[in-house]
Structure formats: C-alpha cells, structure tokens
Amino acid sequence: MARPYNFSAGPAAMPEAVLQIAASEMLDWHGSGMSVMEMSHRGKEFGAICTQAEAAFRTLLSIPEHFHILFMQGGGLAENAIVPMNLSRGTIADFVITGSWSAKSQKEAQRYCKANVAATNADAQHTRLPDPATWQLTQGASYVHVCSNETIHGVEFQELPDLAALGSDAPLAIDFSSHVASRPVDWRRVGLAFGGAQKNLGPAGLTIVVVRDDLLGRALEICPSAFNYKTVADNQSMFNTPPTWGIYVAGLTFQWLLQQTEDGRQGVEAMENRNIAKARLLYDFIDASDFYENRVAVDCRSRMNVPFFLRDERRNEAFLAGARNAGLLQLKGHKSVGGMRASIYNAMPMAGVQALVHYMREFERSHA
Ligand code: PMP
Numbered sequence: 001m002a003r004p005y006n007f008s009a010g011p012a013a014m015p016e017a018v019l020q021i022a023a024s025e026m027l028d029w030h031g032s033g034m035s036v037m038e039m040s041h042r043g044k045e046f047g048a049i050c051t052q053a054e055a056a057f058r059t060l061l062s063i064p065e066h067f068h069i070l071f072m073q074g075g076g077l078a079e080n081a082i083v084p085m086n087l088s089r090g091t092i093a094d095f096v097i098t099g100s101w102s103a104k105s106q107k108e109a110q111r112y113c114k115a116n117v118a119a120t121n122a123d124a125q126h127t128r129l130p131d132p133a134t135w136q137l138t139q140g141a142s143y144v145h146v147c148s149n150e151t152i153h154g155v156e157f158q159e160l161p162d163l164a165a166l167g168s169d170a171p172l173a174i175d176f177s178s179h180v181a182s183r184p185v186d187w188r189r190v191g192l193a194f195g196g197a198q199k200n201l202g203p204a205g206l207t208i209v210v211v212r213d214d215l216l217g218r219a220l221e222i223c224p225s226a227f228n229y230k231t232v233a234d235n236q237s238m239f240n241t242p243p244t245w246g247i248y249v250a251g252l253t254f255q256w257l258l259q260q261t262e263d264g265r266q267g268v269e270a271m272e273n274r275n276i277a278k279a280r281l282l283y284d285f286i287d288a289s290d291f292y293e294n295r296v297a298v299d300c301r302s303r304m305n306v307p308f309f310l311r312d313e314r315r316n317e318a319f320l321a322g323a324r325n326a327g328l329l330q331l332k333g334h335k336s337v338g339g340m341r342a343s344i345y346n347a348m349p350m351a352g353v354q355a356l357v358h359y360m361r362e363f364e365r366s367h368a
Contacts, residue, residue, distance in 0.1 A: 004327035005352035009151055009305060009334070009343040010178065010199035016347075018252045036248040041241050049244075050237070053251030060254050060268055061180075063210055064187055070209040070229060071237040071247050076101070076177045078227070079194040079207060080108035083173055085223040087192065087215060088113035088142045094170065096135060096161075099126040099150030100336060101175060106145070112220065113142065126153040128297035132161045141170040143191060149179035149302050151199070152334045154294075154341070156302035160189045171215060179304045180208070181257055182346055183272040191215055197250050199304075200345045206246030257346065271346050278344050278353045279303040285357045291364040309339035315367055316340075326359045 006013040029036050032045050039046045054069050063069065074082065083105075084093060093113050095106035097120035109115040118137050119130035137144065144163055149156040156179060163172050171191025180195045192211045198204035209229065216230040225231050226240050262270035283301060286292045286308050294301070294308045310319055319340070323331050333339040344353055 002327075004329050005348065005355055006329045007342045007344065007348070007352075007356070008330035009341060010196070011204045012199045012343055012345050013347045014202070014249075015253060015256050018249065018256050021252050022249055037245050039244065041238060041244050046244055046248075049248050049251060050242070053247050053254060054237075056251060056254035056258060057208070060257055061185055061210075062187070062268075063185075066213045067187065067210050068213065068216070068229070068233040070211065070232045071242045072207045072209055072227070072232060073205060073243050074227070075196040075198075075204070075207055076175060076194065077104065077108070079175070079209070080105045081112065082223075082227045082229075083143070083145070083192065083194065084109040084112035084115070085227065086211075086219045086229045087171070087173065088220070089218055090220060092116055092138050092141050094118040094135075094138050094141045094144040094168075096120075096130065096144070096146045097122060098129055098147055098155055099153035100334075101150055101152065101177070102145065102147035105147065105175060109145070116141070118144065121155075125295075126150065126155060127295050127300070129155055129157065129300045132166055135161075135166065137163070137166060137168045137170070139168075141168065143173045144168065144170045145173045145175070147175040147177075149176065149304055151178040151302075151305050151343075152307075152337060152341075154296050154302040154305045154307040155300045156304070158299065160186055162189055171212065178343075178345075179302070181254075181268055181271065182275050182304055184268055197246055199343070200347075202250035202253050203246050205243040206250055208250075274350065275303045275344070275346070278348065278350055279306065281350075281353050281357060282306050282342060282344065285360065289360075289364060291368055292360065304345055305341060305343050307333055307337055307339060307341045309333075313339070315363075318367070319363055322363055323356075323359060326355070328356055328359055331356075 094116050096118055097103050106115045116138050119135040121130050173192040176193050177195035178199045181200050194209045197206040211229050219228045231239050258267045260270045262273045286294045292308050331340050333341040
C-alpha cells in the first residue's frame with residue numbers, strides 16, 4: 001500500500017528506499033550478526049559505516065579538503081551555544097535576524113559573547129530578507145551568523161552573502177538545518193555550517209558541522225570537551241559515542257542522494273532542479289488562487305518550507321481534516337505563524353506536491 005505524503009517540518013519524511021534498506025539490515029548488518037544499533041562505535045564495522053558516510057557527504061556537497069566534517073549531537077539549538085563557544089573568543093559576533101531560528105541563535109550567543117544584531121527583518125514580519133548592502137557589520141567581528149533557510153517563516157537565501165564584498169573579513173557561519181543538501185553550497189563564502197539531520201538527511205539525534213580548518217582551536221575555556229570542534233575533529237567525531245544510528249541512516253540517505261538524476265544532472269544538482277520544480281508548482285498555484293495566499297516576498301521564498309494561509313481561516317480545521325483523509329499529513333503551520341505549512345524536503349517526490357495541489361484545488365472548488 002502506498003504511504004501517505006508527509007509534509008512535516010521535521011523530523012520529516014525520509015526517502016522510502018532508505019527506510020527499506022534500513023529495515024532490511026535492521027537485524028543483521030552485512031552479515032555481521034549485529035544491528036547497527038548494537039555495534040561498538042570503535043569497531044571495524046561501524047568505522048567503515050562512518051568513514052563512508054563522511055566521504056559521501058563530502059562528495060555530495062563538494063566540500064573542500066580544508067573543511068572538517070563533524071558528526072555531533074545536540075541539534076541546532078545546542079549549536080547556538082557551541083558555535084559562539086568555539087568561534088567568538090568572547091568578543092563580538094554579528095547576527096542577521098531573518099526569522100525565529102536566527103533570533104534564537106542571537107539570543108543564546110549573548111551568554112558567550114556580544115551578539116550584535118547587524119540587520120533584522122522583524123519590521124516586515126520576517127517575510128523578506130534584509131538586503132546585505134544595508135547590514136551593519138562590525139569591523140573585526142569574530143563571525144557573522146545567518147540562518148540560510150528559516151524553517152518557520154519560509155524565507156531562504158537564494159545566494160549566500162559575500163562578506164568580503166561587504167567589507168568584512170569575518171567568517172560566515174550558517175545554520176543550514178532545513179535546506180542542507182537541497183542545493184549546492186558555495187564554500188568560498190562559508191567558514192562554518194551546521195544543521196540537525198532530521199529534515200533533509202536522516203533521523204533526529206545527528207548534528208552535522210562543517211568547519212574550516214583555521215577556525216579550530218579557538219574555543220573558550222568553558223567549552224565542554226565534547227563540544228570543542230578541535231577535540232571532535234582530532235578524534236574523527238569519536239571523542240565520545242557519536243549518534244551511530246543517525247550516522248548510518250544519514251549515510252544511506254547520502255548514497256540515495258548521490259544516485260538521484262534529473263535532466264541530466266546528478267546528486268545535489270539533480271535535487272536542486274527537482275526542488276525548484278516542486279516549489280514552483282506549489283507557489284504558482286497559491287499565487288494564482290484567491291482562496292490561498294503566501295506572504296513571503298517572491299525572491300526570498302523557501303524551496304523547502306512553504307507557509308500558506310486560507311484567506312478564510314475558519315476553514316482551517318476542515319482543510320486539515322480533509323488533507324489527512326486524502327493521505328496528506330502534518331500540514332498545520334507553526335503556532336507562531338498560524339495557517340498551514342508544507343515542508344517539501346528532498347524526500348518529498350513531485351507526485352506528493354502534485355497530490356497536495358490537487359487536494360487544495362478540490363478543497364477550494366467545494367468551499368469557495
Ligand atoms: N535551526 C533551524 C533552521 C531549524 O529548523 C531547527 C529545527 N526546526 C533548529 C535550528 C533547531 O534544531 P533542533 O531542534 O535540532 O535543536
């Protein structure tokens with residue numbers, strides 16, 4: 001039986017093929033007699049799983065050799081403390097506020113450094129990104145933080161800021177939790193990237209950090225050893241027990257992503273093409289309708305998280321109930337924004353977005 005389409009913002013839908021492999025290997029991974037969950041993280045079996053996952057992620061996102069890939073725990077919110085503990089030196093860091101997640105990052109960083117708000121879109125209710133030319137960057141800042149895709153407000157940087165061109169020599173730190181591997185990353189513009197795996201990569205519990213070599217070894221004295229990037233890097237993410245199951249499933253997802261093809265493209269470029277087409281279908285439908293609306297500026301819209309509203313909000317409950325009956329799950333918007341949100345990550349096939357648009361059209365027809 002076909003599974004429903006799941007539009008959860010995260011933990012989110014996984015590629016079915018990945019779930020099937022994980023299921024088939026659940027009791028006995030490759031003749032080892034063990035489930036991956038039962039293996040020592042220091043054994044040769046898990047060592048191979050981890051090395052392959054890291055190499056596949058590097059290939060998938062074309063991560064240059066002078067960046068370390070770290071598999072950690074704690075999620076995006078722990079990184080809001082871990083990044084300033086590792087990069088700020090207790091001095092100043094700049095934050096660009098574009099929605100809930102970057103706002104949380106700035107707030108948490110205040111415990112460890114002076115967290116300057118260089119720009120904010122709060123006056124526009126987080127519906128458009130502040131133009132980089134207007135950012136008030138601090139000379140000599142230890143780093144500049146942006147959330148490159150705001151999961152709740154549905155705004156996404158279509159291009160990462162070029163800090164050097166803005167007159168700053170600070171490294172850029174990006175929270176790419178909710179669009180990692182949905183599009184290529186321009187690593188020339190990035191010093192550090194972090195993200196929880198539970199949206200685009202795998203189960204909750206794994207956090208991936210990609211950090212440029214020269215940014216290691218700056219941690220504050222108070223930084224816990226298990227969260228010191230240099231310690232984690234020096235120990236190949238095995239300073240303490242890493243989230244072994246998460247690394248394994250994410251590794252299967254990386255293989256799946258590498259195999260995807262679309263219009264003659266492969267891997268993350270194929271995913272980008274597919275994600276553009278999926279997002280266009282949904283936004284075009286919403287924009288053409290008088291029944292639904294999306295309030296985000298067109299050039300700032302997220303390809304991954306599409307918040308939308310029924311113009312008559314009294315129909316929200318009926319919309320959600322009908323959606324569940326039609327096999328379209330978890331469409332309720334975040335409580336801080338209201339309305340609906342369709343998260344259409346890598347694992348959401350075009351057919352899922354088509355089914356959603358079909359349902360929305362039918363619902364409009366019977367309720368308009
Ligand atoms: N950053 C972003 C962009 C997110 O979407 C989320 C989770 N929704 C977080 C951070 C927080 O992640 P976690 O719950 O793993 O701490």
